[in-house]
Amino acid sequence: MANQLTFNVAVVGATGAVGKQMIRILEERNFPIKQLKLLASGRSAGKTVTFKGQEIVLEEATPESFAGIDFALFSAGGGVSKELAHHAVNHGAVVIDNTSAFRMDPNVPLVVPEVNMDAALAHNGIIANPNCSTIQMVATLKPLYDRYGIDRIIVSTYQAVSGAGQSAINELQAQSREVLDGKEPTCEVLPVGKLPVHHQIAFNAIPQIDVFTDNGFTYEEMKMINETKKIFGDEQVLVSATCVRIPVVYGHSESVYVELKEDYDLAEVKSLLENAPGIVLVDVPEEQKYPLATDATGKLDVFVGRVRRDLHHPRGLHMWIVSDNLLKGAAWNSVQIAEELIKARA
Amino acid sequence: MANQLTFNVAVVGATGAVGKQMIRILEERNFPIKQLKLLASGRSAGKTVTFKGQEIVLEEATPESFAGIDFALFSAGGGVSKELAHHAVNHGAVVIDNTSAFRMDPNVPLVVPEVNMDAALAHNGIIANPNCSTIQMVATLKPLYDRYGIDRIIVSTYQAVSGAGQSAINELQAQSREVLDGKEPTCEVLPVGKLPVHHQIAFNAIPQIDVFTDNGFTYEEMKMINETKKIFGDEQVLVSATCVRIPVVYGHSESVYVELKEDYDLAEVKSLLENAPGIVLVDVPEEQKYPLATDATGKLDVFVGRVRRDLHHPRGLHMWIVSDNLLKGAAWNSVQIAEELIKARA
Numbered sequence: 001m002a003n004q005l006t007f008n009v010a011v012v013g014a015t016g017a018v019g020k021q022m023i024r025i026l027e028e029r030n031f032p033i034k035q036l037k038l039l040a041s042g043r044s045a046g047k048t049v050t051f052k053g054q055e056i057v058l059e060e061a062t063p064e065s066f067a068g069i070d071f072a073l074f075s076a077g078g079g080v081s082k083e084l085a086h087h088a089v090n091h092g093a094v095v096i097d098n099t100s101a102f103r104m105d106p107n108v109p110l111v112v113p114e115v116n117m118d119a120a121l122a123h124n125g126i127i128a129n130p131n132c133s134t135i136q137m138v139a140t141l142k143p144l145y146d147r148y149g150i151d152r153i154i155v156s157t158y159q160a161v162s163g164a165g166q167s168a169i170n171e172l173q174a175q176s177r178e179v180l181d182g183k184e185p186t187c188e189v190l191p192v193g194k195l196p197v198h199h200q201i202a203f204n205a206i207p208q209i210d211v212f213t214d215n216g217f218t219y220e221e222m223k224m225i226n227e228t229k230k231i232f233g234d235e236q237v238l239v240s241a242t243c244v245r246i247p248v249v250y251g252h253s254e255s256v257y258v259e260l261k262e263d264y265d266l267a268e269v270k271s272l273l274e275n276a277p278g279i280v281l282v283d284v285p286e287e288q289k290y291p292l293a294t295d296a297t298g299k300l301d302v303f304v305g306r307v308r309r310d311l312h313h314p315r316g317l318h319m320w321i322v323s324d325n326l327l328k329g330a331a332w333n334s335v336q337i338a339e340e341l342i343k344a345r346a
Numbered sequence: 347m348a349n350q351l352t353f354n355v356a357v358v359g360a361t362g363a364v365g366k367q368m369i370r371i372l373e374e375r376n377f378p379i380k381q382l383k384l385l386a387s388g389r390s391a392g393k394t395v396t397f398k399g400q401e402i403v404l405e406e407a408t409p410e411s412f413a414g415i416d417f418a419l420f421s422a423g424g425g426v427s428k429e430l431a432h433h434a435v436n437h438g439a440v441v442i443d444n445t446s447a448f449r450m451d452p453n454v455p456l457v458v459p460e461v462n463m464d465a466a467l468a469h470n471g472i473i474a475n476p477n478c479s480t481i482q483m484v485a486t487l488k489p490l491y492d493r494y495g496i497d498r499i500i501v502s503t504y505q506a507v508s509g510a511g512q513s514a515i516n517e518l519q520a521q522s523r524e525v526l527d528g529k530e531p532t533c534e535v536l537p538v539g540k541l542p543v544h545h546q547i548a549f550n551a552i553p554q555i556d557v558f559t560d561n562g563f564t565y566e567e568m569k570m571i572n573e574t575k576k577i578f579g580d581e582q583v584l585v586s587a588t589c590v591r592i593p594v595v596y597g598h599s600e601s602v603y604v605e606l607k608e609d610y611d612l613a614e615v616k617s618l619l620e621n622a623p624g625i626v627l628v629d630v631p632e633e634q635k636y637p638l639a640t641d642a643t644g645k646l647d648v649f650v651g652r653v654r655r656d657l658h659h660p661r662g663l664h665m666w667i668v669s670d671n672l673l674k675g676a677a678w679n680s681v682q683i684a685e686e687l688i689k690a691r692a
Contacts, residue, residue: 152658152659154500154603156502156588156601158504158551158590158592172549173526176522176526177526180519180522180523180526191634195634196634197633197634199634199638199640200638200640203518203593203594203595203639203640204594204638204639204640205504205592205594205599205638205639206638207599207601207636207637207651207652207666208631208634208636212631212632215654215655215657216631216652216653216654216655217654217657225657238657238658240603240656240657240658240662240664242502242601242603242652242664242666244504244599244601246504246551246592246593247549247592247593247594248549248550248551248592248593249549253551253553253590255502255553255588255590255601257500257586257588285554285558285562286558287543288537288541288542288543288545288554290553290554291553292545292546292550292551292552293549293550293551294545294546294549294550305553306553306562306588307562308561308562308563309561309562310586311561311563311571311584311586312498312584312586313498316586318586318588320553320588
């Protein structure tokens with residue numbers, strides 16, 4: 001691709017927590033944009049957003065919005081993706097969808113560039129962006145998967161409220177003030193806005209993200225379980241997950257236990273992680289250095305630390321994985337897929 | 347024991363976060379007290395505390411403080427216990443020590459009444475109270491250990507700041523306000539006061555509780571690993587732990603994966619938990635009922651929910667265990683041991 005080549009890009013859901021980050025990253029990365037189209041609900045149409053010093057007027061997303069678009073980045077909820085993604089594809093756009101609408105569709109690749117960019121190259125118009133908590137885990141485990149193979153993963157998450165959108169961020173902040181002031185906290189959003197019961201998130205830990213399935217796991221947990229298999233292209237990678245919302249604004253943390261298929265050398269594991277693309281090893285316990293959500297906020301990388309040998313299982317390994325859920329977990333992974341597609345076409 | 351029998355009780359560390367709860371529980375439980383002696387550092391001596399409507403003057407803890415004392419409840423740090431516990435024993439008191447001073451001492455039983463009260467009855471003057479995060483886990487797993495046996499446990503904790511004392515509670519509250527007001531947070535206490543580096547706990551998750559050992563695990567994690575074996579009296583119970591501090595004031599939550607020795611029936615597991623002493627099953631996912639730290643605050647019980655079959659391992663089981671770390675995790679477990687000793691003598 002010649003350097004002067006530029007692309008028409010649409011962001012669908014431009015006013016949402018992830019959409020805003022997509023716009024910011026397109027600017028920061030100096031993505032080769034010819035025209036940026038910002039699409040939202042009719043409610044937001046007419047508002048303006050600044051991009052590279054220019055005011056862009058938000059338009060209502062309709063089937064016709066995608067004429068001439070090269071990349072359509074969707075993050076406006078599964079319903080909007082199901083309604084509009086195929087229109088974008090029919091107009092010749094590549095859709096990179098950040099919702100769960102198409103993730104498990106066998107015709108749609110589910111992509112983390114560090115893991116399975118080859119799948120993205122074989123797309124049929126739509127590429128799905130995995131769930132935030134899955135992305136940071138599989139990106140970190142990829143070099144270990146390649147070197148040793150993985151038998152099973154047991155993960156417990158410590159997830160930020162921003163994964164549930166701007167209203168959840170507002171709720172955590174408002175509740176925190178209420179509790180600090182000795183008032184009764186107002187609970188209207190978390191754990192799941194549309195469900196009847198809402199729990200306090202300020203100064204609490206809620207072991208529910210998304211709704212429950214019949215097997216006692218939540219959809220969020222099943223996403224980690226099923227998406228990991230699809231991204232590795234390996235049904236034999238067994239995942240068990242417990243997904244928990246904690247009072248953090250940005251940055252998902254994960255306590256990950258993994259059983260490799262082969263014996264490993266701990267120094268080699270750390271070296272593999274240190275040299276893996278997109279991964280930053282932060283692991284100096286004696287200096288109290290390990291990944292923290294507050295340090296990961298605003299960064300594109302995935303941070304891993306507390307890497308240590310299980311005391312009992314010879315192939316068992318523990319680690320602590322942290323990343324900004326709105327960036328590598330969502331907006332950046334989407335933009336990164338687009339960047340890699342452009343590179344591959346070059 | 348005749349009902350009129352009463353006892354002289356000393357609380358060592360009466361001004362601390364746990365000491366205050368010990369006094370509250372002794373009152374609430376109507377513990378058969380003849381005289382209550384409240385001991386603290388010289389700094390606090392002379393202050394008064396109200397117990398059952400009476401003002402009690404705090405005294406400085408010295409070797410002579412324990413003359414005539416029947417039960418001495420220690421919670422003033424390991425150094426104070428090491429210095430004074432033997433004096434209390436020499437004066438004829440039974441010491442119930444909430445610090446880590448004697449937990450792994452082979453001559454000192456480490457006791458959770460629901461699990462190994464028999465060990466307490468064989469004490470040599472000192473009985474150790476386990477680490478808070480261990481207590482709620484082993485109390486919950488006891489009925490499953492008895493029925494099926496336990497091969498291994500993998501636990502990730504979500505621990506409240508009150509486990510690090512009143513200064514950590516103050517720090518979380520002050521930092522939360524600072525962050526909400528857009529100010530730089532002041533970090534002076536967590537994760538470990540005496541270490542050089544302090545991290546923000548407000549709106550964050552810190553994967554360090556206590557200092558690190560050479561194997562990459564923290565002492566807090568090693569406590570869960572070693573204490574579990576000692577309490578069950580079974581070196582074959584393998585535990586792996588990742589201990590994490592989160593911005594919660596009261597109540598430790600734990601994501602626990604356990605592999606039983608025998609195949610199990612999930613309904614039977616739930617029934618065993620439901621009927622176990624000190625355990626409350628809160629497990630109705632379809633009504634969004636599961637244990638929460640905010641609900642457990644101030645309660646003596648251990649709450650368990652999200653009990654579900656692992657999707658891959660036939661003997662694997664997941665659960666979410668929550669309890670007030672200052673109560674069952676500390677003050678109540680100590681008072682409960684004293685109550686059970688009295689019952690056993692009756």
